[in-house]
Amino acid sequence: MNHTADPRPGRPxxxxRDALVLATTLDLLAEHPYGRVTLDDVAARTGRAKTTLYRRWATKDELVLAAVRSMGRPPEDGELPDRGSLRADLLAVIDSPWLGGPDRRSALFTGLSAAARSSEPLAALVRTEVTEPYVAIYRRLLERAVDRGELPAGLTPRIPTLAAVIPAMSDLQLAGATRAGTRRDFFVAVVDDVVLAAIRGAAASPGAGGLIGSVEG
Amino acid sequence: MNHTADPRPGRPxxxxRDALVLATTLDLLAEHPYGRVTLDDVAARTGRAKTTLYRRWATKDELVLAAVRSMGRPPEDGELPDRGSLRADLLAVIDSPWLGGPDRRSALFTGLSAAARSSEPLAALVRTEVTEPYVAIYRRLLERAVDRGELPAGLTPRIPTLAAVIPAMSDLQLAGATRAGTRRDFFVAVVDDVVLAAIRGAAASPGAGGLIGSVEG
DNA sequence: TAATAACGCTACTGAAGAGTAGCGTTATTC
DNA sequence: GAATAACGCTACTCTTCAGTAGCGTTATTA
Incomplete structure (x- = not known):
């Protein structure tokens, strides 16, 4: 494949299986708390020796870091067609295949959230690679909705607040809600509420406002 | 104080400081992931010897278990006055002093959610001591709203789904939303959206419906 | 074929943390 | 005062896990 490979002697x-290693790391992060994801497990599940993993990534954090980077990005402008309404746009984000769709993506976010608490560089990476692109999407969708006339022009968006509820709901389990439906069901319900409220003007009290934003005066 | 104390000889x-130990355990759980909450830390922060802790609670899990039990319960029927509207009722739940109010309570739920993943008995306890009473409150509030005529009588409630979003948002941090406001601000925004949508009929598509519930036919 | 470097494997080091043993001290009952 | 048991303290055991060392094997280049 790659004819520009390095000309070093010796076994290349x-x-x-590098991609498998990264994917498995993410799988384990989605299943267990960060502290219980061990490199011995990753090695065993991918058929690589632990020492081989350390030849590529110097520390556990660097492996997780690389795994996060390998996730790709949420759909960009071009891959996010205008569906004609804010609700349809938000549902399209939810159902995008990024990270295996809404349920797996949500579980993964839960794991990353916990991992980010254990390592500051990792937390920074999660912010730039996951959070910010995701937030940018919502910003774009709200701009579209304003352009479309669905939302008022004077809207002060609360993007991070909105973004917080859509991608991840780690506490679904705490509330036993998983038995009541999938994570996707949950996100759809949120979207239904949020969009309807935004369009009809949820801001009952000034300063409060709904998840999407508030309108001054 | 207690004259019915056991008549055993020896130092009683x-x-x-038992209450302090339990409170400190919860504090640490709110601050760090479960795996990094150590009994050495609890001992140091409470001025007790680790061995003394083990004279009361046989394992780390039992200590956490006792700490959860010591949290008390969410406000019961009698302590939850009818505020006249669903929105006001939900805000009253949010602002109840249980576990130190919305922000601390939310952080604590995050910690418990992680801890529950590490121990099945602990997960069961969290369900019965935290989740179920909490869910019962929402059920009661929705019944009130139906009685009041705010919500339609044929409502099929989605209580666990609603309960999932209100008490805990561990991923606010992931989305950087903490900088955009407190956790309480977030909950209030959710309530504003959810209530408005429920009252005006969010269920755009059958089967979907908002967080509060859907109406058949 | 010689040199090189990745491979898998086994075995190790070192740190962290749950849980225990033992001891001298202190608060209580009889 | 004697007996008892909790106290704080130090020091330990055991397990888990990140990370390393060394070795015989294998894939590659020159």
């Missing part, structure tokens, strides 16, 4: 790196 | 247990 076998990169064929 | 000094219970004076």
């Amino acid at each position: 790196y076998d990169r064929s | 247990y000094d219970r004076s």
Whole structure:
């Protein structure tokens, strides 16, 4: 494949399973708390020796970091067609295949959230690679809705607040809500509420306002 | 104080700081992931010897268990006056002093959610001591709203789904939303959206419906 | 074929943390 | 005062896990 490979002598790196290693790291992060994801497990589940993992990534954090980077990005402008309404746009984000769709993506976010608490560089990476692109999407969708006339022009958006509820609901489990439906069901319900409220003007009291934003005066 | 104390000879247990130990355990759980809350820390922060802690609670899990039990319960029917509207009722739940109010309570739920993933008995306890009473409150509030005529009588409630979003938002941090306001601000925004949508009929598509519930036919 | 470097494997080091043993001290009952 | 048991303290055991060392094997280049 790659004819520009380095001309070093000796056996070359076998990169064929690197992607599997990264994916498995994410899988484990979605399943267990960060502290219980061990490199021995990753090695065993991917058929690589632990020492081989350390030849690529110097520390556990660097492996997780690389795994996060390998996730790709949420859908960009071009891949996010205008569905004609704010509700349809938000549902399209939810159902985008990024990270395996809404349920797996949500579980993964839960794991990353916990991992970010254990390592500041990792937290920074999660912010730039996951949070900010995600927030940018919502900002764009709200601009569209304003352009469309669905939302008032004077809207002060509360993007991070909105973004917080859509991608991740780690406490669904705490509330036993998983038995009442999938995570996707939950997100759809939120979207239904949020959009209807925004369009009809949720801001009952000044300063409060709904998740999407508030309108001054 | 207690004249019915056991008549055993020897130095009696000094219970004076037991409550402090339990409270400190919860504080640490709100601050760090479960795996990084150590009994050495609890001992140091409470001025007790680690061995003394083990004379009361046989394992770390039992300590956490006792701490959860010591939290008390969310406000019961009698302590939850009818505020006249669903919105006011929900805000009253949010602002109840249980567990130190909305922000601390939310942080604590985040910690408990993580802890519950590490221990099945602990998960069961969190369900019965935290989740179920909390869910019962929402059920009661929705019944009131139906009685009041605010919500339609044929409502199929989605209580666990609603309960999931109100008490805990561990991923606010992931989305950087904490900088945009307190956790309480977030909950209030959710309530504003959810209530407005429920009252005006959010269920745009059958089967979907908002967080509060859907109406058949 | 010689040199090189990745491979898997086994075995290790070192740190952290749950849980325990033992001891001298202190508060209580009889 | 004697017996008892909790107290704080130090020091330990045991387990888990991040990270490393060394070795025989294998894939590659020159």
